[in-house]
Amino acid sequence: MLDELWTELEISIAIAMTHRIDVPLMYPPRRQMQTSEETRADAALVGRIVGGDERALGELYDRHSGLLFGLLLRILKQRGDAEEVLQEVFVQAWTRADTYNETLGSPAAWLIGIARNRAIDRLRTNAARLRAVEQTMPSASIETPETSASTSEKQRDVQRALAVLPPEQRELITHAYFDGLTQSELAERFNLPLGTVKTRIRTGLLTLRGLLQRSLIKQ
């Protein structure tokens, strides 16, 4: 295990030294999904959390719990699971706030990363995965009786971009992102050659990139 970590460290150093890139990758400023003002306010909250300010955690929660709960429900399908993971995400944000590095992305992206990793881990380790795959819906959002937090500009941008994508690409990308399926599992599930799955995912993401860039610059 330690060997693997050392290898990873060596690879990271090699990447940084030879290609001068950062890992993981950040949003270039003009394409940020959050306005820089929101990001700055969030970063200030994270700074206070590092200092042990519980009220700052409460504020961070108020700002992002709706986004994260929506995401967790979409991934996990089960309310109980989503509620537990949401709780874990913010407890981790509290205990690990000192690991947040603003050169690597916005606090919102950091929280999303934590939430998605935990949710996919849970999907992959418990039997909920089977249920989730059975109940998988295309890209429609979940109907819920409770009040939705308001849909922001950036949500509409991403939704629009996804809607423009050819359905066969969108389908594979959303199943990979929200259901934690690997490319081989996707090939099996959709009865497609593995090469086709790879091409569709990659082409789809590159197309999305173009769409999001345009729509966000237009603002």
Next chain:
Amino acid sequence: MTSPDHEELRARIGAYVLGALTPAEMAEVRAHLAGCPECAAEARAIQAVADALAWSVEPIDPPAAIRQRVLSAVTSTTARQRVQTRGSWLPWLAAAASLAVAAGLGADGVRLRGRIQTLELQLRDALVQVQAGERRTTQARLVAANAERQLSVLADPDVAHVDLKGQAAAPRASARALWSRSRGLLFTASNLPAPPAGRTYQLWIISGRAAPISNGWIFKTDATGSVTTMFDTPTTLPAPTGMAVTIEPDGGTTAPTGAMTLVGSFK
């Protein structure tokens, strides 16, 4: 098996940024990105897109109770109790970071340090897991040692036993005690109701007309009302004639005050 070539790895980049690969496949792509600027640039370009997918979901307000649960959970974790940065690998990482800066990386050095922090955390996780493993081993040893002690009581040819019967407070309860002067007292009971809050069960050894003896022999029952436990008894203990269990204030008392729940006499 030969390792996958550039074209194959490049084709996997989309799945890579979505995390849609097996751990082994992820590692192959990661290693390739380290040596291929072209693929690394593409991965960087679409990683941001993959991260943005979360925003396609409609936000949903979580139940209000979750906020409270999060805040009470963190109140018990003060900033000081958080995972601290220490351990023998730190000098190595610090050295690696300074080397990187010395190599003229400048701003990238700062990012590299961020990456190193991430790796430090992974190492810390690994250490925490090792410690958890050690804790489990220690627990297993304790359980084994306890079982050995219990067996040693049973194996003593001079073992005495007493059956205890439930009294008015717990008519369905029953218990058995096995006592060996040299090896201690093995006590097992079942169907005991949970004691009231702030109260605990305490075991007493009765020796004729003398005051009941209890060297802090208190015990808890599990969810089903059962317990099996060992107590050390002084080798100078007067010959016991009976045994009783009472309900006492938490921590136990020096003389019984509560009602008797179980009573029995040595044969």
